[in-house]
Amino acid sequence: MSASRRSGTTDELGPDEPERDGxxxxxxxxxxxxxxxxxxxxxxxxxxxDGVLTxxxxxxxxxxxxxAAEAVGRQGLAGWAVRSADAEEVEGRLMSAxxxxxxxxxxxxxxxxxxxxxxxxxxxxxxxxxxGKPAGVYCAFSEVHAQIDLERSIALSEALFENASWGVVLxxxxxxxxxxxxxAARALGTGRTSVLGRPLGELLAQGVEELEAxxxxxxxxxxxPAPAEIWVSVRxxxxxxxxxxxxxxxxxxxxxxxxPVPLGVxxxxxxxxxxxxxxxxxxxxxxxxxxxxxAARAAAECEDPRDxxxxxxxxxxxxFADHALxxxxxxxxxxxxxxxxxxVVRLVRVAATPTGAPGPSLLTGAAGLPVRYGEGHPALQCVxxxxxxxxxxxxxxxxxxxxxxxxxxxxxxxxHALCAVLRSRGRTLGVVTFLRGAGRSQFERSDSIYAEDVAxxxxxxxxxxxxxxxxP
Numbered sequence: 435m436s437a438s439r440r441s442g443t444t445d446e447l448g449p450d451e452p453e454r455d456g457x458x459x460x461x462x463x464x465x466x467x468x469x470x471x472x473x474x475x476x477x478x479x480x481x482x483x484d485g486v487l488t489x490x491x492x493x494x495x496x497x498x499x500x501x502a503a504e505a506v507g508r509q510g511l512a513g514w515a516v517r518s519a520d521a522e523e524v525e526g527r528l529m530s531a532x533x534x535x536x537x538x539x540x541x542x543x544x545x546x547x548x549x550x551x552x553x554x555x556x557x558x559x560x561x562x563x564x565x566g567k568p569a570g571v572y573c574a575f576s577e578v579h580a581q582i583d584l585e586r587s588i589a590l591s592e593a594l595f596e597n598a599s600w601g602v603v604l605x606x607x608x609x610x611x612x613x614x615x616x617x618a619a620r621a622l623g624t625g626r627t628s629v630l631g632r633p634l635g636e637l638l639a640q641g642v643e644e645l646e647a648x649x650x651x652x653x654x655x656x657x658x659p660a661p662a663e664i665w666v667s668v669r670x671x672x673x674x675x676x677x678x679x680x681x682x683x684x685x686x687x688x689x690x691x692x693x694p695v696p697l698g699v700x701x702x703x704x705x706x707x708x709x710x711x712x713x714x715x716x717x718x719x720x721x722x723x724x725x726x727x728x729a730a731r732a733a734a735e736c737e738d739p740r741d742x743x744x745x746x747x748x749x750x751x752x753x754f755a756d757h758a759l760x761x762x763x764x765x766x767x768x769x770x771x772x773x774x775x776x777x778v779v780r781l782v783r784v785a786a787t788p789t790g791a792p793g794p795s796l797l798t799g800a801a802g803l804p805v806r807y808g809e810g811h812p813a814l815q816c817v818x819x820x821x822x823x824x825x826x827x828x829x830x831x832x833x834x835x836x837x838x839x840x841x842x843x844x845x846x847x848x849x850h851a852l853c854a855v856l857r858s859r860g861r862t863l864g865v866v867t868f869l870r871g872a873g874r875s876q877f878e879r880s881d882s883i884y885a886e887d888v889a890x891x892x893x894x895x896x897x898x899x900x901x902x903x904x905x906p
Contacts, residue, residue, distance in 0.1 A: 477554075480561065482570040485510045485529060489572070497554070497577060499547030515544050531558040532568040541578060553578045600704040601679070604686070607698055609634060609649050621677070621705060623670040639674045641666030645681075652683040652699045663706065678710045679703040715880070722884050725749045729891065739898035744785050744795040746895065747866070750888040751787065751795075754881070755852070755868035757845050758795060760785040760892060761813055762856075762864040764804055766900055768817070769861055779817045780804040781864060784896070789845050805843055812842070813865045816853040820862060822882040825851040835872065844869055852877040854885040856893035863893050 471478055471491040477498075480489035490505040498515060508514065512521030524542050531538045537559045543551045556575040563569035594602045594615060601618030603611050611629050619626045622637050635642045644664055652658070661682045667674040684700035729749035733742035747758050761781035768777065783805050787795050807814055812825045827838040827849045839848040848869040856863040866889050870877070877885075 476574045477576060478572065478574050479505070480570055480572040481510075481529065483532070483568060485525060487511075488570065494575075497546075497552060497575075498544055504547075511544070516542075517545065528556070528558050528573060529571055531571045531573075532560045534560070544575075600702060603701045603703075605649055605699045605701055607653065607696055609646055612698060618703070621668070621679075621703070623668050623675070637669060639667040639669050640676075648681070648683060649699050649701065652685050653696055656685050657683050663710070664703075676707070677705055678707045680706045718880075721753065722887075725752060726887060726891070729888075733891070733895065739895045740784070740797055743892045743895035743899070744797065746888055746891045747785060747787070747795045750868075750884075754884065756871045756874070757787050757789070757848060757869040758785075759783065759787075759844075759867040759869070760795075760856075760864065760896075761805060761867070762896065763817070763862060764802075767858075767861040767863050770820070779814055781807060781813060781817075784864070807843060808841065812851055812853045813867055816855050816865045817862055820855055820857070822855070822886060823853045824877050824882065825853075826876045828876075832872075847871040850874065850876045852881055852885050854882070854889040856889050856896065858890075858893040858897040863896050866892055 471489060474491060475493060477494040477496075478489060478491045479487060479494055482488050487506055487508045487510075490500070490502040492502075494505070495501050500515065505515070510521060510525045512518050512525070516524045520542070527538070527540050527542075537557045539555065539557055541553065541555050543553050546552055554575040555578050556573050558571050558573040560568045561570045561572050595613065596616065598615055598617055601621050602613075602615040603618045604613040606612045610631050610633060612631075614622070614626050614629050616626060619629060622629055624637065629637065634646060638645065641664055645666065648658075648662060648664070661680050663678055663680050665676070665678050667676050681701060681703040684702075686697040686700055688697055726749070729746045732749070733745045736742040736745060743760065747760065751758055760783070762784045764780040764782055768779070781804060782802055783798050785795050785797050805813075812823045816823045825842075827835045830838065830849075835849050836846045839846050842851070844851065844867075849872050850870040852868045854866050854868075856866060866885065868877070868881075868885055
């Protein structure tokens with residue numbers, strides 16, 4: 435007797451099954467039913483209309499320890515599977531399923547064979563005989579902690595894909611999104627369904643190679659020990675959006691196979707762009723402050739103040755610009771009243787970085803010839819405004835960019851410019867111009883502040899040179 439009692443009651447409990455006389459066919463049907471019940475993962479038992487236990491499968495044996503031979507044929511659960519004090523209530527709730535539509539769900543404690551207690555969740559429903567009348571009750575039960583674990587897993591999945599404040603993407607083995615939560619869809623600039631099955635290269639303009647390499651590594655080797663920060667450019671209707679995503683990866687394998695079969699990669703990411711930008715800005719400020727300090731120490735050792743000016747220029751260039759020019763006002767300086775009267779300003783080049791070759795800035799302008807700056811030149815505007823001026827050709831074609839730089843008397847590879855006025859003791863001495871080539875970003879407001887700090891130091895050195903009687 436494996437999982438059921440071989441009797442007329444067993445046949446009676448089969449749904450819509452006609453009554454049969456005992457014999458080989460009836461016995462074979464009971465054996466088949468017992469085999470089916472034993473092969474199920476859920477714990478199953480059944481009672482006839484009088485409350486006699488008729489079925490008990492192997493999963494029920496595993497949970498409670500009572501074998502089918504010990505369980506089948508007992509009247510109810512009192513005294514062996516349920517405490518006597520609780521038996522009336524428990525059996526009443528179970529047997530009430532015969533008179534109720536659908537399934538009834540209950541939770542209560544059962545006793546194991548060794549005297550322990552197991553909290554279970556049951557689902558019970560009526561079993562009807564061939565005449566359509568209730569003939570008993572079947573009951574499926576499982577340990578509550580297992581059910582709770584399952585429900586928690588389902589709830590976690592649903593929360594991740596509905597309410598999570600970070601992006602969650604399930605990427606298949608072909609590196610294409612299979613499931614995307616709402617946060618990730620917004621970050622990728624698309625809808626949750628429109629992103630599915632598309633190559634990542636259609637969603638990201640930059641950073642896709644690094645991301646795909648990380649996903650491929652996880653598929654082959656497993657999850658990395660720590661999150662990775664990946665800079666990407668997301669394609670949006672407004673253009674490319676530069677973002678930094680702190681990403682974690684999990685390799686997904688099927689739990690239904692003995693050997694792990696890769697299902698893809700779980701990719702979780704959080705946008706940390708603002709934090710990284712703040713961090714980068716702080717790091718840049720520290721570096722620039724260090725450069726100013728180093729430049730001041732190096733300039734203090736220069737005997738010639740003009741050499742001190744070029745030292746400040748060289749230290750400022752590091753990581754800031756590709757070229758630098760220093761132009762001095764012809765005649766030495768301008769008072770603010772001269773600027774207010776719109777006096778014609780002419781500038782002469784006194785120092786510049788070498789064009790086309792690395793090296794320190796060089797002193798120039800021995801002949802004292804003014805630079806041929808046209809009307810509206812950024813350097814002249816800088817003097818007139820007594821403030822910084824930024825200029826850029828942007829992403830123009832190379833030939834147009836070269837012509838733009840040539841017309842302004844700048845190196846031909848310059849595409850971004852920042853001019854800062856040289857001021858000392860209330861007088862305008864000239865202009866320092868920083869230039870960046872193609873492939874670098876435009877000068878920002880924070881760059882202007884740094885250029886003005888450098889300009890103050892260069893102006894002080896040039897003023898000392900003038901006091902010493904040096905020709906500019």
